[in-house]
Amino acid sequence: MLYGCCRHHVHRASPADAFYTSKRYGILCSDFDTTAKRTYRMHIIHHGSGQGVTGSCHQLFTHPEHSLLIDCGLFQGSEEAADTSNPHTINFDISTLRALLITHVHADHVGRLPWLLAAGFTGPILCSAPSAEMLPLVLEDSFTLSVSRHTRDRDTFIKQVMQRVKPLTYKTWFELYDTDTHRVRLRLQRAGHILGSCYFEIEITQRPSKQKQIVVFSGDLGASYTPLLPAPRSPWRADVLVLESTYGDRLHQHRQHRRRALQQVVHQALQNKGTVMIPAFSIGRTQELLYELESIIHFEKDRTIRADLPWTALPVIVDSPLASNFTELYKKLNSWWDTEAHATLRQGRNPLAFEQLITVQGHDEHLRMVHHLAQSGRPAIVIAGSGMCTAGRIVNYLKHLLPDPRHAVVFVGYQAQGTPGRIIQTHGPKGDGYVILDDDRIDIRAKVKTLSGYSAHADQAELVRFVTRMRFPPKKIHLVHGELAAKRALKTALQTKLPNTEISM
Incomplete structure (x- = not known):
């Protein structure tokens, strides 16, 4: 077991106010709930990019008391303007969060980190080694633009974030936590979107049945033949796939x-x-x-x-x-x-x-x-x-x-x-x-x-190939990070290839 558990509640302080008193972040714990013996179902809640393109943020519940957050990004454009309150506020319960997983360091995937810390998150932040190298520059820029221009506030925030960052290597399984009810492992694969980008394979093993389920979060997948970076390769298996659909309705030029x-x-x-x-x-x-x-x-x-x-x-x-x-x-x-x-x-x-x-x-x-x-x-x-x-x-x-x-x-x-x-x-x-x-x-x-x-994003044909080249394609696909027309077109294209897969958006 590599990581402890952060147990806390939603905190409404502004990011700039919250960075000096660690008491506001709650307590870092290493104990786990061992009382839940009943059967339960994994589920996912989308706190951003579920119905749009920006603000990527997805909460995977592996157990009623244990969850992972995949990305925590800023909203942009009309998706930001649609919220008359502060659209960056963390308005969901984070008491079950075990870790934050970062697919890559674009602001629409990491830009809400100041608000997440202000809400009380103290858990580990997991990403690839190149992402860990680039993250401070992104946070410095986004904090200055969105939160505070005061150097002390910014430096304190970045220091607290980087103390929690745990760089992981690609293609290697890491155990996140192991309880009486289930074990959760994580593996990063290269996504080809920007340097350091990855998609996540999350393996959930139930106890005592030892039944396994693999959930894949695509993050942003890069286009094939992108300069500088290798194209993403499909995973071997995904039972549930959360798939981006930015360009699900078009094809790129060669x-x-x-x-x-x-x-x-x-x-x-x-x-x-x-x-x-x-x-x-x-x-x-x-x-x-x-x-x-x-x-x-x-x-x-x-x-x-x-x-x-x-x-x-x-x-x-x-x-x-x-x-x-x-x-x-x-x-x-x-x-x-x-x-x-x-x-x-x-x-x-x-x-x-x-x-x-x-x-x-x-x-x-x-x-x-x-x-x-x-x-x-x-x-x-x-x-x-x-x-x-x-x-x-x-x-x-x-x-x-x-x-x-x-x-x-x-x-x-x-x-x-x-x-x-x-x-x-x-x-x-x-x-x-x-x-x-x-x-x-x-x-x-x-x-x-x-x-x-x-474009930094895969087109429709590349997204379809990412799914169909899996040895064991997913039973369920949920389309995120796309406008409605793009999702509809991608859903149609996927259904043609995978008629027995349940596809939602």
């Missing part, structure tokens, strides 16, 4: 097509003496885009975009201190890259630190870059956060460049309903749309393109 499409979009915009703006998440998308752009520049090094602009002179600007920090971590953790990326390194190339790459750090430097590109017409590619244009430095670029038809916006990731990114993506191609940014109406005159092939 890799050779998406790279060609990216090159064509860049080429067209730069022919017009404009700037290509790419809103991208700091973790995952930015690094994979750099990998692809370095590859394009490498193979086009003897060619020109236009007469006065060879590919080798094209500046690629990363204007996000957070993305730059994560890029450094990706470089440090290159032992987790896939075989293709390692081959690139052996050629003497550095796909995350190539000659044309420019990083922008300070705010004043950022503003100078925005005004320079808006006024000069200098060709450039700008990668900046946030990925859904809800905040961050991409907003300033959009405010200055969206009204100018020379420029282009390229979306490479999912845009949630209600976000500025979805509005630009939907209305921009019509030629007469607008978006509200910082309370200002900004006309959309720049070209707007969407390249689905660069």
Whole structure:
């Protein structure tokens, strides 16, 4: 038995108030309930992304007195706005929680951690080793944006979180707890979504019958042939599968097509003496885009975009201190890259630190870059956060460049309903749309393109293959992390392949 039990009740303190007194977190216990001898059924409660795309948070009850929390993420876009109270509040009973399991460190999967700790959670936080390395950077950013800008509050919070983090290796079973009524084990498998991402296999063995049940939580599954990371492999068995469905209603472009499409979009915009703006998440998308752009520049090094602009002179600007920090971590953790990326390194190339790459750090430097590109017409590619244009430095670029038809916006990731990114993506191609940014109406005159092939999420075919390639496919599937149309389409596709599987959403 590796981990104890945290027994406490829902606490309504704000995160900033709760980080100094550990008494508010309850007591870390190692004793277990041994009185329940009756038969019971495992069940799952969804506290986020059950009926939407953001705020991933799922509570697995292995026993009435014992549960696990899988992810605890922020709501975004219209899903956040739909709650007139604080949507981040932990409004469910956490007294049975034995551990928090983190599939990966995107904010919509870990961003509610301040509120979870404020509610009294003191249990272990389990994740992969690369996720443990990246988690402090994510928490520093999300805490500053969502809770408090005070350095002492932030540092205290991060210290308390990291004291609870237990990095686990992939492909190895770990015993979580063993009681008179049941035993629970956990195994992590690579999910291919971002560095460190995983899906969880949770094995529940009943006592005294020794009957086993395996519950799989997919987290976010990566697309096949994603740069830098190996594609996820299906588990051997799942009795119950909680499956993401973000792109359950569409198919991505193949890799050779998406790279060609990216090159064509860049080429067209730069022919017009404009700037290509790419809103991208700091973790995952930015690094994979750099990998692809370095590859394009490498193979086009003897060619020109236009007469006065060879590919080798094209500046690629990363204007996000957070993305730059994560890029450094990706470089440090290159032992987790896939075989293709390692081959690139052996050629003497550095796909995350190539000659044309420019990083922008300070705010004043950022503003100078925005005004320079808006006024000069200098060709450039700008990668900046946030990925859904809800905040961050991409907003300033959009405010200055969206009204100018020379420029282009390229979306490479999912845009949630209600976000500025979805509005630009939907209305921009019509030629007469607008978006509200910082309370200002900004006309959309720049070209707007969407390249689905660069999504961090598996498409419908890949999700179906993830299920059907199991040696023993699930008896039950519950679809989460998707809009209704995506869930319906994925359910139909799965039912065609697995007519005897119960599928809910």
